[in-house]
Amino acid sequence: METLGRPCLRTVEAYRPGKPIAEVQRELGLRKVVKLASNENFLGASxxxxxxxxxxxxxxxxxxxxxxxxxxxxxxxxxxxxxxxxxxxxxxxxxxxxxxxxxxxxxxxxxxxxxxxxxxxxxxxxxxxxxxxxxxxxxxxxxxxxxxxxxxxxxxxxxxxxxxxxxxxxxxxxxxxxxxxxxxxxxxxxxxxxxxxxxxxxxxxxxxxxxxxxxxxxxxxxxxxxxxxxxxxxxxxxxxxxxxxxxxxxxxxxxxxxxxxxxxxxxxxxxAAFVRRSVALTAKNRAALVRALSALGLKTEESATNFLFCEAPLPGRELFERLLKRGVIVRSLDEYGLTRHVRISVGSASQNRALLFALRGALGETR
Ligand SMILES: Cc1ncc(COP(=O)(O)O)c(C=O)c1O
Missing domain, CATH: 3.40.640.10 (Type I PLP-dependent aspartate aminotransferase-like (Major domain))
Structure with missing residues (x-):
């Protein structure tokens, strides 16, 4: 392919989407997995x-x-x-x-x-x-x-x-x-x-x-x-x-x-009612999550979205791996050249609780 493929494609990498729940369940043998990696709507579909x-x-x-x-x-x-x-x-x-x-x-x-x-x-x-x-x-x-x-x-x-x-x-x-x-x-x-x-x-x-x-x-x-x-x-x-x-x-x-x-x-x-509810609940859960993350010493950027850009106290990839082991999928941002950050989608109250529980474990882990 190096000779057949168009030269401009040689440096193009495949898009790395957030890890799917089924894949994590299969690979790590986990039953319960919470995905907060692709900025999906935690309320489900309209x-x-x-x-x-x-x-x-x-x-x-x-x-x-x-x-x-x-x-x-x-x-x-x-x-x-x-x-x-x-x-x-x-x-x-x-x-x-x-x-x-x-x-x-x-x-x-x-x-x-x-x-x-x-x-x-x-x-x-x-x-x-x-x-x-x-x-x-x-x-x-x-x-x-x-x-x-x-x-x-x-x-x-x-x-x-x-x-x-x-x-x-x-x-x-x-x-x-x-x-x-x-x-x-x-x-x-x-x-x-x-x-x-x-x-x-x-x-x-x-x-x-x-x-x-x-x-x-x-x-x-x-x-x-x-x-x-x-x-x-x-x-x-x-x-x-x-x-x-x-x-x-x-x-x-x-x-x-x-x-x-x-x-x-x-x-x-x-x-329109569903969209209003999505936006309002996202704002409420986002604010609660920002407070809880801050209590754990994690800084987040002011967000106008359904996710948080979060500074990690360790390499983002490592935090991602530690959370993954605990059944929570977030997004590491190495491909963006952001090696000290992770992106976390705002979840439902119970998803966010699972995230915070996993985070406490992940941050307490000795390197
Ligand atoms: C800024 C931005 N643009 C576009 C997209 C693509 O969205 P979709 O292809 O699902 O409409 C995304 C998906 O996360 C996004 O974050």
Whole structure:
């Protein structure tokens, strides 16, 4: 493969997802395993989405409608944009991939932040594009530094806000200034996977529909994986310029989102009560977890998400291993170059209790 494979893929590593529960049970012979590694919704899935999913699986012998038209229409109405401005993907991850496939080649560059969501960099590398990484201000993206890093070769600037894995967000004025500084041929991809958890903050940008209407070079990404609790169904979407969306549609897999997933997401979209409950309970459990971690001497970054970015008193990988032995899966962040941190998803009260119990044991272990 070293000679057959495209040269730009030689340095690309496979994405390392949070360890699945079943794998840990098998490998360590544990019965009870708590997973706080992938920022899933501890409340489960939206009940309305689940009810529709049960109905929709009966139609599993049918191909879905390729462009997810009903979901697209509902999303357009929900966000005050036109249907042509919405693309639905197999998770927002697919939309990131489509953007890179449609726009990038070896002669192009993308600008990412040093500890920004790693999928941006990985997808750009897949296309052979150059990746320029700018330093952060603490653990928050420095959008002014990102603007300064833009050259004539830059096609995409990627900003996850709130960011995974650091949990921080950029303010409306920071995003406005970045957009104002970008040349028109350079797109800002604003990944708002965790928007529901951040949008109550007065300085969180109102990207949909406001900013997208004003700026044709802005694409906003959202997902059903977090506040709607539908990570397993793989539905996300992008909102941007209709001309760009038409390009993405050309290269999308013909049936990229499963029929049952489209139907469940459509029902989930209408489940505002579930989203409100998810956001409120997450905030409550997050605050309690921050206090409990701090009592154990662990510092966390202020989070606008459903996870905590936590400084480890030992190498993050080691803390991860020690917790794993005790049946709790968190995420170590070596691939981000963050060797002294772990990312911990906010869980239910009982999951968080199990985490804290395991943490006490893990921190008490002599090295
Ligand atoms: C910032 C960010 N963007 C995008 C995604 C991908 O989400 P999905 O593909 O499940 O929609 C994630 C997943 O955790 C994320 O944290």
């Amino acid at each position: 009940p309305r989405a689940l009810a529709e999913l049960r109905r929709a699986v009966k139609d599993s012998h049918l191909y879905p409608e390729g462009a997810s038209p009903l979901l697209r229409r509902a999303l357009a109405a929900a966000h005050g944009v036109s249907e042509g401005q919405v693309i639905v993907g197999n998770g927002s991850d697919e939309v990131i991939r489509l953007l890179c496939e449609a726009l990038l080649g070896p002669e192009d560059e993308v600008v990412c932040s040093r500890h920004g969501f790693i999928r941006f960099k990985q997808q750009a590398m897949l296309m052979g594009a150059g990746v320029v990484e700018t330093p952060m201000r603490g653990h928050t993206h420095d959008l002014a530094a990102m603007a300064r890093a833009v050259t004539k070769r830059t096609k995409l600037v990627f900003v996850a806000s709130p960011n995974n894995p650091t949990g921080t967000y950029n303010t409306r004025s920071e995003v406005d200034a970045l957009l104002a500084a970008l040349p028109s041929q350079c797109l800002l991809i604003l990944d708002e996977a965790y928007a529901h958890y951040a949008e109550a903050r007065p300085d969180y940008p109102r990207s949909l529909p406001g900013l997208v209407r004003q700026r044709p070079n802005l694409v906003v990404l959202r997902t059903f994986s977090k506040a709607y609790g539908l990570a397993g169904l793989r539905v996300g979407y992008g909102v941007g310029d209709a001309g760009l969306v038409a390009w993405l549609d050309r290269i999308r897999m013909p049936f990229n989102v499963a029929l049952a997933s489209q139907r469940a997401a459509l029902a989930g979209l209408a489940d």
